[in-house]
Amino acid sequence: MHYPLPDFEAHCASPESLAERIATLPRPLVFTNGCFDILHRGHVTYLAQARALGASLVVALNTDASVKRQGKGDDRPINALENRAAVMASLASVDLVTWFDADTPYELILAVKPDVLVKGGDWSIERIVGSREVLDWGGEVHSIPFLHQTSTTQTLQKIRALG
Numbered sequence: 001m002h003y004p005l006p007d008f009e010a011h012c013a014s015p016e017s018l019a020e021r022i023a024t025l026p027r028p029l030v031f032t033n034g035c036f037d038i039l040h041r042g043h044v045t046y047l048a049q050a051r052a053l054g055a056s057l058v059v060a061l062n063t064d065a066s067v068k069r070q071g072k073g074d075d076r077p078i079n080a081l082e083n084r085a086a087v088m089a090s091l092a093s094v095d096l097v098t099w100f101d102a103d104t105p106y107e108l109i110l111a112v113k114p115d116v117l118v119k120g121g122d123w124s125i126e127r128i129v130g131s132r133e134v135l136d137w138g139g140e141v142h143s144i145p146f147l148h149q150t151s152t153t154q155t156l157q158k159i160r161a162l163g
Contacts (some may be wrong), residue, residue: 001025011089012097015108022058023114025095030054031114033105035152037077039087042150049144050118051093059094059109061085063101064068070103072153102130114139 013021022029030053036043051057061084062070067077077084081099089097100108109117109130119135123143125131131141 006090008090009086011024011094012085015098015100015111018098018108019113021096025058026055028054028115028120029112030057031060031112032057032118033060033062033100033107033108035062035070035072035077036084036088037072037079038066038152038155040148040150040155042146042148042154044091044093046120046144047091048093050116050142051095052079052144053116053118053122053140056095057086058096058098058112058114060105061088061097061099063099066101066103073156078152078156108129109133113137117141119143127159 007095026114030050032047032050036059047057047059061081062077064077064081068074070076077088085099087098090095098108106129116139117128117130118141119128121143125141125143128141128143134141
């Protein structure tokens with residue numbers, strides 16, 4: 001028996017093919033970014049809320065090297081980029097997944113030119129990379145408050161305490 005690959009694999013786009021893929025998405029386009037190393041309830045709630053702010057949602061993931069530079073721990077990310085991208089692409093709220101290797105998604109934000117830029121509640125609007133530019137071209141910037149006090153770091157601490 002032949003088992004086809006899931007459709008969600010097609011929701012991943014390299015930064016090089018991003019412009020072509022973005023052009024096919026309905027507007028207003030929402031953009032967010034992060035590591036999303038071990039997906040949890042806080043992540044999926046936040047992503048659903050972000051998607052509700054527009055007609056499509058693009059999620060940009062930090063590459064593995066970019067995650068390591070954030071100082072989250074020597075063993076981070078736990079999941080490699082290709083696995084994080086596939087899990088992210090499988091979510092109903094996510095229309096397209098891409099990635100960036102820089103320390104911030106600034107260049108990607110300028111290339112995508114989202115109508116809505118979103119980060120989690122631990123980011124003030126003034127601190128969100130690209131917020132000034134998005135506001136300057138008439139877009140919106142949101143810092144969505146956390147509804148569930150979960151984090152990948154807390155999850156890993158709990159797992160390590162059991163070990």
